Amino acid sequence: MLKLIKMTVNGKEVETAVDPRESLLDTLRNRLGLTSVKRGCEVGECGACTVLVDGEAIDSCIYLAVWAEGRTILTVEGLRGPNGELSPIQQAFIEEAAVQCGFCTPGLIMTAVEIVGSGKRYTREELRKQISGHLCRCTGYQNILNAMERIVNETYKAVGQD
Numbered sequence: 001m002l003k004l005i006k007m008t009v010n011g012k013e014v015e016t017a018v019d020p021r022e023s024l025l026d027t028l029r030n031r032l033g034l035t036s037v038k039r040g041c042e043v044g045e046c047g048a049c050t051v052l053v054d055g056e057a058i059d060s061c062i063y064l065a066v067w068a069e070g071r072t073i074l075t076v077e078g079l080r081g082p083n084g085e086l087s088p089i090q091q092a093f094i095e096e097a098a099v100q101c102g103f104c105t106p107g108l109i110m111t112a113v114e115i116v117g118s119g120k121r122y123t124r125e126e127l128r129k130q131i132s133g134h135l136c137r138c139t140g141y142q143n144i145l146n147a148m149e150r151i152v153n154e155t156y157k158a159v160g161q162d
Contacts, residue, residue, distance in 0.1 A: 001020075002017035002018060002019060003017065003018055003020050003066055004016070005017075005018055005065060005068060005069045006069065006070065007069060007071050007073055008073065009028070009032060009073045009074075009075070009078070010034075010073070010075060010077055010078030011078060014032065016031050016032070018066060020064070020066050021064070022065045022066075023060060023061050023063065023064060024051070024053075024058075024060040024063045024065045024067070024068055024073070025037055025039060025049045025060040025063075026065070027065040028051065028060060028073070034075045036075050036106040037049050037051055037060055037075055037076075037106065038103055038104075038106060038107065040103070040104075040135070042061045043061070043062065044059035044062040045059075046104070046107075046134065046135040047107040047133045047134030048103060048104055048106070048107045048134075048135075049061040049107060050106070050107035050110045050111055050134070051073055051075050051110055052073065052074040052110055052113060052114060053072070054071050055072075055074075056114065057110055057113075059133075074110070074113070075106070075110070076109055076110065079109070079113070087113075088151060088154070088155075089109055089112045089116065089147075090109060092147040092150050092151040092154075093105065093109060093144075095147070096143050096144075096146040096147035096150060097139075097143045098139060098143040098144045098147040099139070101137075101138050104134055104135060104137075104138075108134050108144055108148075111130065111131055111133075111134065112148050112152075115127070115148065115152060116151060116152060116155045121152065121153070122149075122152055127145055127148050127149055128141075128145060130148075131144065131145075
């Protein structure tokens, strides 16, 4: 038996019927076509499926779609500017060569969005801990940390806290 849920996804009100056992990952990918949300480990350990729910980074593979009722969901597709331009976080990942195969990138970017949204300044070691739930087999994490450190510091300075 399907259950009708309403949520806001990437700024748009969405209403869809879901199986009560369905993960948010499956709803976003299969019902809404948001393919930036990757299917990785399916047990909440690799971070490839990370999205923001009400501003908090979660593993959508272990988060039931019915729990998203009334909530605000943000995926990488929701980061695009009005003319399709990349967000500053995405641009930092490109400029710091923090992408190779790209499979883990959307989840890492969503975690970076949460980090930047916190308004806090982080040391490199603190950022390393923040991304510890993400697995990347290509970059060796250094360029990912460079990109995150850069965008966090730029954002921190832009809001006049430095």
